[in-house]
Structure formats: structure tokens, C-alpha cells
Amino acid sequence: ESREEKIEESVASVLEEAKELQDSVSSHISNTLSDEQPLRQRAVILDSKIHSLRSSLDSLLSNKLINPSLADKLDEDLQRARCIIVDGDASSLLPGHAQGRFLRMFLGPINVRASRKDVQLKVKEEYNSYRDRTALLFLLFPAALLILRSWVWDGCLPAFPVQMYQAWLLFLYTGLALRENILRVNGSDIRPWWIYHHYCAMIMALVSLTWEIKGQPDCAKKQRGVQLFLQWAMMQGVAMLLQNRYQRQRLYTRIALGKAKRMDVVWGETAGVDGQLWLLCPILFILQGFEAYVGQSLLRTAFVGVVSEWQVIVCGLLLVVMAIGNFENTVQTLMVKSRF
Amino acid sequence: ESREEKIEESVASVLEEAKELQDSVSSHISNTLSDEQPLRQRAVILDSKIHSLRSSLDSLLSNKLINPSLADKLDEDLQRARCIIVDGDASSLLPGHAQGRFLRMFLGPINVRASRKDVQLKVKEEYNSYRDRTALLFLLFPAALLILRSWVWDGCLPAFPVQMYQAWLLFLYTGLALRENILRVNGSDIRPWWIYHHYCAMIMALVSLTWEIKGQPDCAKKQRGVQLFLQWAMMQGVAMLLQNRYQRQRLYTRIALGKAKRMDVVWGETAGVDGQLWLLCPILFILQGFEAYVGQSLLRTAFVGVVSEWQVIVCGLLLVVMAIGNFENTVQTLMVKSRF
Ligand SMILES: CC(C)(COP(=O)(O)OP(=O)(O)OC[C@H]1O[C@@H](n2cnc3c(N)ncnc32)[C@H](O)[C@@H]1OP(=O)(O)O)[C@@H](O)C(=O)NCCC(=O)NCCS
Ligand SMILES: CC(C)(COP(=O)(O)OP(=O)(O)OC[C@H]1O[C@@H](n2cnc3c(N)ncnc32)[C@H](O)[C@@H]1OP(=O)(O)O)[C@@H](O)C(=O)NCCC(=O)NCCS
Numbered sequence: 001e002s003r004e005e006k007i008e009e010s011v012a013s014v015l016e017e018a019k020e021l022q023d024s025v026s027s028h029i030s031n032t033l034s035d036e037q038p039l040r041q042r043a044v045i046l047d048s049k050i051h052s053l054r055s056s057l058d059s060l061l062s063n064k065l066i067n068p069s070l071a072d073k074l075d076e077d078l079q080r081a082r083c084i085i086v087d088g089d090a091s092s093l094l095p096g097h098a099q100g101r102f103l104r105m106f107l108g109p110i111n112v113r114a115s116r117k118d119v120q121l122k123v124k125e126e127y128n129s130y131r132d133r134t135a136l137l138f139l140l141f142p143a144a145l146l147i148l149r150s151w152v153w154d155g156c157l158p159a160f161p162v163q164m165y166q167a168w169l170l171f172l173y174t175g176l177a178l179r180e181n182i183l184r185v186n187g188s189d190i191r192p193w194w195i196y197h198h199y200c201a202m203i204m205a206l207v208s209l210t211w212e213i214k215g216q217p218d219c220a221k222k223q224r225g226v227q228l229f230l231q232w233a234m235m236q237g238v239a240m241l242l243q244n245r246y247q248r249q250r251l252y253t254r255i256a257l258g259k260a261k262r263m264d265v266v267w268g269e270t271a272g273v274d275g276q277l278w279l280l281c282p283i284l285f286i287l288q289g290f291e292a293y294v295g296q297s298l299l300r301t302a303f304v305g306v307v308s309e310w311q312v313i314v315c316g317l318l319l320v321v322m323a324i325g326n327f328e329n330t331v332q333t334l335m336v337k338s339r340f
Numbered sequence: 341e342s343r344e345e346k347i348e349e350s351v352a353s354v355l356e357e358a359k360e361l362q363d364s365v366s367s368h369i370s371n372t373l374s375d376e377q378p379l380r381q382r383a384v385i386l387d388s389k390i391h392s393l394r395s396s397l398d399s400l401l402s403n404k405l406i407n408p409s410l411a412d413k414l415d416e417d418l419q420r421a422r423c424i425i426v427d428g429d430a431s432s433l434l435p436g437h438a439q440g441r442f443l444r445m446f447l448g449p450i451n452v453r454a455s456r457k458d459v460q461l462k463v464k465e466e467y468n469s470y471r472d473r474t475a476l477l478f479l480l481f482p483a484a485l486l487i488l489r490s491w492v493w494d495g496c497l498p499a500f501p502v503q504m505y506q507a508w509l510l511f512l513y514t515g516l517a518l519r520e521n522i523l524r525v526n527g528s529d530i531r532p533w534w535i536y537h538h539y540c541a542m543i544m545a546l547v548s549l550t551w552e553i554k555g556q557p558d559c560a561k562k563q564r565g566v567q568l569f570l571q572w573a574m575m576q577g578v579a580m581l582l583q584n585r586y587q588r589q590r591l592y593t594r595i596a597l598g599k600a601k602r603m604d605v606v607w608g609e610t611a612g613v614d615g616q617l618w619l620l621c622p623i624l625f626i627l628q629g630f631e632a633y634v635g636q637s638l639l640r641t642a643f644v645g646v647v648s649e650w651q652v653i654v655c656g657l658l659l660v661v662m663a664i665g666n667f668e669n670t671v672q673t674l675m676v677k678s679r680f
Contacts, residue, residue: 004406007396011414011421014389018421021382025429028379032372039368042361049354057347066344074351081351081358089365106515108466110522111459112450119451126448160650163550170546174514175446182450206510209549210503310500 036093043085043093050082089117091187102199103181112182120186121251127179128248134172135244138237141165142230149227155220159213162226169233170205173198193329197322204318211311224301225312232294232319239287246276281334288327295319376433383425383433390422429457431527442539443521452522460526461591467519468588474512475584478577481505482570489567495560499553502566509573510545513538533669537662544658551651564641565652572634572659579627586616621674628667635659 057074060066085091092114103112114120145165149157177198184190213226298316302309397414400406425431432454443452454460485505489497517538524530553566638656642649 003400004410007393007400007406008410008414010389010393011397011417014386014393015417015421017382017386017389018424021379021386021430022424022428025379025383025433028375029429032375035368035372039361039365042357043365046354046357046361049350049357053347053350053354057351060343060347066347070344070348074348077351077355081355084358084362088362089369090361093365106518107447107452107522108463108470108519110452110454110463110526112447112452114450123448123450130448159550167546167550178446179448182447186450206507206549209546210499210507212552 039090040093043090044095046081047085047094050078050085054078086187087117091117091120094187097184097187099185100181102177102195103185106178113185123186124183124188124251127183128244128251130175130179131240131244132248134176135237135240137168138240139234140237141168142233142237146227146230146234157213157219157223157226162213162230163209165230166205166209170202170209173202173205177202191329191333193325197325200318200322204315207311207314207318211309211315225298225315228294228297228301229315232291235287235290235294239284242280242283246280249276277334277337281330284330285327288323288330291319291326292323295323379430380433383430384435386421387425387434390418390425394418426527427457431457431460434527437524437527439525440521442517442535443525446518453525463526464523464528464591467523468584468591470515470519471580471584472588474516475577475580477508478580479574481508482573482577486567486570486574497553497559497563497566502553502570503549505570505573506545506549510542510549513542513545517542531669531673533665537665540658540662544655547651547654547658551649551655565638565655568634568637568641569655572631575627575630575634579624582620582623586620589616617674617677621670624670625667628663628670631659631666632663635663 054075057066057071057078061068061071085094099112114123142165145157145161148161149155177195180188180190180195180198184195208226208229211226213223295316295318298312298319302312302316394415397406397411397418401408401411425434439452454463482505485497485501488501489495517535520528520530520535520538524535548566548569551566553563635656635658638652638659642652642656
């Protein structure tokens with residue numbers, strides 16, 4: 001009897017505790033939300049104030065109504081204020097880019113916005129190291145295939161390793177596209193084109209998987225397309241390695257700025273990496289030229305009739321489109337940067 | 341002069357406001373976290389209390405030290421308490437399943453846990469409607485291919501539409517696997533096998549993309565593998581539609597329970613859908629048998645030598661593995677459910 005009573009009591013008290021906990025948690029949640037509301041408003045108002053001050057500063061300057069050195073100082077202060085909001089904890093309160101279709105398609109309506117800035121920076125850091133890891137493979141994998149082709153395989157790529165490689169590419173680009181979409185939701189200013197570029201690369205990897213890899217006889221000719229594709233991939237690896245080096249340094253600068261809470265550091269968008277950009281870009285342009293060249297070679301092999309599969313035509317077109325888009329967007333980035 | 345002063349003042353005040361905002365936001369964040377800490381502890385303790393009470397109840401019952409009808413009532417109370425914690429707002433405080441490798445591979449270290457229960461339920465609901473939408477296509481797409489094959493294409497499937505379909509499958513299964521992983525992080529009790537099942541299906545779609553679709557002459561024989569694959573896919577569509585019907589109803593029951601805040605509803609794990617399960621399972625078993633049959637037919641066509649590509653062997657093996665795993669896990673689910 002006493003044991004029965006004891007357990008009855010415990011169960012009743014546990015049920016009561018559960019109800020109380022539920023109440024405390026829901027009031028905690030609603031309190032947090034209502035505390036956040038005014039902060040969110042202040043962040044939005046401040047952000048628009050900074051914008052309007054910047055434009056009045058610009059108009060004063062162009063009408064010569066302000067001393068240029070004072071204008072410089074004020075401009076720096078405004079940048080500093082913006083940096084505090086955008087790179088500090090407050091950034092999680094500013095409306096980010098809406099979650100696009102791509103993310104919704106793959107993930108559903110889950111929110112991928114990190115609520116704290118240090119988490120957002122960690123995500124970005126991890127993205128960079130993911131790119132580092134893959135850029136190396138990007139170089140080594142196709143290089144190994146091409147080397148084995150001439151030394152071991154007698155000029156004839158076997159289908160299986162190439163398809164493994166193409167599957168890996170597909171997986172890789174899907175991951176990059178997802179991660180970049182997530183970064184965008186978390187407030188990154190990444191240009192939409194760089195994401196579209198990865199969609200194109202995904203389609204290309206998918207199409208190349210269905211592309212039949214013909215064997216002997218005469219495979220040197222028949223495999224011309226595959227060979228070009230592998231060369232393009234190696235080139236992508238080089239571009240990625242260079243870009244990573246540059247972008248990692250940019251991020252470190254920003255993290256250092258973010259950690260120095262009061263922002264008592266002299267601040268500059270591209271502080272310390274400006275020089276690198278002017279070194280990087282010519283190399284990028286050369287690579288983009290090569291990309292276009294590979295694309296039109298593919299198109300040529302398709303139309304001359306050596307390999308007349310639709311896959312070759314689609315890949316060729318995609319490469320040309322990607323080359324043009326990359327070039328255009330690199331130039332635009334440079335133009336925006338040189339304006340400051 | 342006065343304009344200069346004015347803008348100088350405004351900039352200084354904006355900079356000051358930005359610093360203040362940063363401070364308020366970071367103290368808001370740390371306050372929220374420290375308020376959450378005790379709630380989190382209470383949730384964890386309560387959860388373990390419920391577990392230990394349940395096991396002492398079981399031992400009292402098996403030693404006949406408690407009146408069975410009282411035991412029933414107490415069991416129901418414990419289930420109700422657990423339901424309040426698991427399906428209420430407090431669930432976001434309980435440790436969920438850790439984010440697995442699959443999610444980290446595709447998304448990086450971003451947190452996909454929804455912090456509020458209603459969002460979690462929305463995610464689940466959207467997952468179900470995603471499955472509904474795709475289940476229909478799952479039926480129609482391969483059915484259309486098979487019908488066109490005999491009516492229009494003279495018994496010979498052209499490569500392109502089949503490859504389109506396989507690419508769509510790959511995309512679909514990747515989405516499902518990502519979403520299910522996300523659900524798991526959000527506290528769903530989904531068995532790991534159902535997720536592995538989708539990894540297997542992803543691999544199968546990928547492998548089938550590289551599978552050359554041979555044309556005339558004699559394509560009826562050569563395309564036997566592809567045909568079996570399409571039949572399996574249609575069968576998957578049927579299984580999904582049935583399963584969705586059942587699972588949507590289960591979810592509605594749970595949402596209704598979650599909304600009735602104080603849980604004054606009589607609660608039961610499978611309330612109202614128990615009967616359906618016993619109808620669903622025989623059909624599932626038949627479908628699983630068919631899955632195994634398709635798998636071994638593929639293996640046979642490969643070994644008899646009509647289509648001796650490695651892709652056919654891999655797909656055959658995967659199908660057999662999936663059939664066995666599905667069967668085992670369906671049986672285990674039934675066993676767990678019948679114990680209550
Ligand atoms: C030109 C380039 C070096 C400029 O980089 P940048 O100085 O970081 O450019 P921005 O200042 O406009 O960057 C804004 C944001 O977009 C991101 N970003 C820029 N280019 C990116 C790219 N190609 N991929 C992913 N993210 C990119 C930056 O990291 C930054 O993110 P943040 O807001 O979170 O800090 C870079 O865009 C680039 O390497 N482009 C060429 C890529 C290419 O052509 N590759 C293929 C060669 S064939
Ligand atoms: C047997 C079956 C109907 C049981 O479903 P159930 O009653 O929901 O099973 P459980 O109670 O164990 O479910 C626990 C959780 O896993 C989820 N779940 C169960 N089976 C699932 C599946 N196959 N796919 C995705 N999620 C599943 C449930 O939705 C539930 O989620 P929740 O905790 O968020 O509410 C279901 O597992 C099933 O349909 N399996 C067979 C699938 C199959 O064989 N398909 C191919 C046929 S060849």
C-alpha cells in the first residue's frame with residue numbers, strides 16, 4: 001500500500017512539474033521575443049540612418065560644402081558604425097536575405113540563420129576550410145586521371161574512375177551551393193552570380209555523368225571531350241586555391257575587427273588585402289579565358305562530328321556561359337571596390 | 341559652416357548609438373542564455389525522472405505490488421507528462437540527436453534545430469506535403485515512361501527521358517535524406533534505417549545515371565534492367581502514398597495534442613491510427629517482397645550475361661539490401677508498438 005501511494009504521489013508531482021515547466025518555457029520564449037523587438041527596431045532605424053547620412057555626406061562633398069578631410073573622417077566613422085552593426089551581435093537582428101528556393105527545395109522551411117555573430121563567422125570559416133580541402137582534390141583528382149591515362153591506360157580513360165570523379169563533382173558543387181545559400185541568409189554579400197555559377201557546375205556534373213565514355217578503338221579522338229572537361233576542372237582547382245588564400249585573409253581581418261569590441265582599430269573594407277586582389281585578378285582573367293576556350297573546343301568537337309552527343313553541346317554551352325558570367329562579375333566587383 | 345557641424349554631430353551620435361546598440365544586444369543575448377540555463381536543467385531532470393518512474397512502475401507491476409488499473413492510470417499520466425515535454429515548447433531545451441555527418445557534409449556547421457515547437461511541427465508538416473507531392477510524380481513519371489515505351493517508342497526506351505528521370509530521383513532522394521536528418525536533429529524518433537534507406541536510393545540513382553541505355557537492335561533484352569528499375573520506382577510511389585496517408589494522420593493527432601496546451605485530451609501514441617497500421621503493413625510487406633524480387637532479377641540478368649555492366653549488379657545488390665532492411669525495420673516497429 002505505502003509503495004503504491006508513494007509512486008502515485010511521485011507521478012502526480014512529475015505531471016505537475018511538467019505543466020509548470022511548459023508554462024515557464026513558453027513565458028521565457030515570449031519574453032525573449034518581446035525584449036528583442038525594440039532592439040530589432042533600433043538596429044533597422046540605425047541602419048537606415050547610416051545610409052541617409054552617407055548620401056548627404058556624398059552630396060555635401062560633391063557640392064563642395066564640406067572640408068574634404070573632415071568628410072574623410074566622417075566617412076570612416078560611418079563605416080565604423082556600419083561595421084559595428086553588421087559584424088557585431090546586432091547583425092542577427094537585421095533582416096537577412098530571404099531564404100531562396102534552392103534551400104527550400106532541399107531543406108524545407110527550416111531556418112538556417114545563426115542567431116549569434118560568432119556562429120555566423122564560424123560558418124564562414126568552415127566554408128573557407130571546406131573549399132581549401134576540396135580545392136586540393138580538385139587539382140589532384142583530374143591530374144591523376146590525366147597522368148594515368150597517358151602512362152598506364154594507353155591513352156584511353158576507363159569509364160569507372162571518370163564517373164566516380166564526376167559523381168564527386170556533383171556532390172561537391174551541391175554542397176557549395178547549399179553552403180553559399182546559407183551564408184547569404186546569414187548576411188553575406190556574396191553576389192548571386194557566384195551561386196548561379198555553382199548551379200551551372202552542378203548541371204554540368206550531372207550531364208557529364210550521363211555522357212558515355214567510349215573505349216577503343218580510336219578513343220583518343222572520342223575522348224577529346226572528357227579530356228577537355230578534366231583540364232577545365234584542374235583549372236578550377238587553381239582558381240579556387242588562389243581565391244581561397246585571398247578570401248581567408250579577408251575573413252581574418254574581419255574577425256579581428258569583430259573581436260575588438262569597441263572597434264578601436266582602423267577599419268577598411270579590404271584592409272591589407274587590396275594589393276593581393278590586383279595580383280589575383282589577372283590570373284582569374286586568364287583562367288576565365290581558358291574556361292571559354294574549353295567551352296568552345298567542346299562545341300567544336302560536337303559540331304565537327306567527332307563526338308556528337310547532346311551532353312558535349314550542353315557542357316560546352318555551360319562553360320561559355322560560366323566564363324562570360326565570371327568575367328562580368330569579376331569586373332563589376334573590381335569596379336565597385338575601386339570606387340571607394 | 342553650420343551644415344558641416346550638423347552632419348558632424350549626427351555622425352558622432354550615430355556612432356555612439358551603434359556602440360550602445362551593440363552593448364544592449366550582447367547583454368540581451370547573454371541574459372537570454374543565462375535565463376535558459378535553469379530551464380534546460382529542469383527539462384533534463386524531469387525527463388530522467390519520468391524514465392525512472394516508468395521503470396519502477398514496470399517492476400512494481402511485474403512483481404504484482406500494484407493494482408493493475410492504478411498502474412494503467414499512472415502510466416497514462418507519465419505518458420502525458422512526457423508528451424508535454426516532448427511535444428511542447430520545452431522540447432527545444434532537451435538535447436536532440438546530434439547533427440550527423442551527412443548534414444555537416446552538405447551544410448557545414450550551421451544549426452538546423454528549430455528553437456520553437458510550432459516551427460518544428462511546421463517543418464514536419466512541410467516534409468509530409470513534400471512527400472505527397474513527390475509520391476504522385478513517383479508514380480506518374482515511370483508509368484509514363486513505360487507506357488510510352490510500348491505505345492510510342494516501339495519497345496525501346498530512349499536514353500534522355502530515362503536519364504532525366506534518374507537525375508530527378510537523385511535530387512529527390514538527396515532532399516529527403518537532408519530533410520529527414522533535419523527532422524532527427526529536431527527530435528523526431530525516426531529510425532536511422534529509413535535515412536540509410538534514402539542514402540542507398542541516392543547511390544542507386546547515381547549509379548543508374550552512369551548506366552548506358554542501349555538502343556536497337558534487340559533492346560527489349562538489353563533494357564530489361566532499366567525496365568525492372570522503373571517498375572521498382574512505381575512500387576515505391578505506391579508505398580509512399582500509403583505511408584503518407586497514415587503518417588499525416590498521426591501528425592495531425594499530435595498537433596492537436598500540442599495545441600491543447602494543458603493536455604486535457606486523452607493521449608495515446610497512435611490514437612486513432614492504430615487500425616490503419618495493421619492494414620498498411622501487409623501491403624508494405626508485399627511491396628518489400630517485390631523489391632527483393634526486382635533486385636534478384638537484376639542480379640540474374642547481370643549473371644546470365646544479357647546486361648553484364650557493373651551498374652546492374654550494384655543496383656541489384658542495393659535493392660536486396662533495402663528490401664531486407666525495410667522488412668526488418670517494419671517488423672521491429674510493429675513489435676515496439678504492440679508492446680504498449
Ligand atoms: C573577384 C573576387 C576575388 C572578389 O572577391 P571579394 O573581394 O571577396 O568580393 P566581394 O567583396 O564582392 O565579396 C562579397 C562577399 O562575397 C563573397 N564572395 C565573393 N566572390 C565569391 C565567390 N566566387 N565564391 C563565393 N563567395 C564569394 C565574399 O566572401 C564576400 O562574403 P562576405 O560578405 O560574407 O564577406 C572573387 O569574386 C573571385 O574570386 N571571383 C572569380 C571566381 C572565378 O572566376 N572562378 C572561376 C575561374 S574560371
Ligand atoms: C512501418 C511504418 C508505417 C511505421 O510508421 P510509424 O508508425 O510512423 O513508425 P514510428 O512510430 O516508429 O515512427 C517514429 C518516427 O519516425 C518517422 N518515420 C517512421 N517511418 C518512416 C519512414 N519510412 N520514413 C520517414 N519517417 C519515418 C515517423 O514519422 C515518426 O516521426 P516523429 O517521431 O517525428 O513523429 C513506417 O515505418 C513505414 O512506412 N515503413 C515502411 C517503408 C517502406 O518499407 N518503404 C518501402 C517499401 S518497399
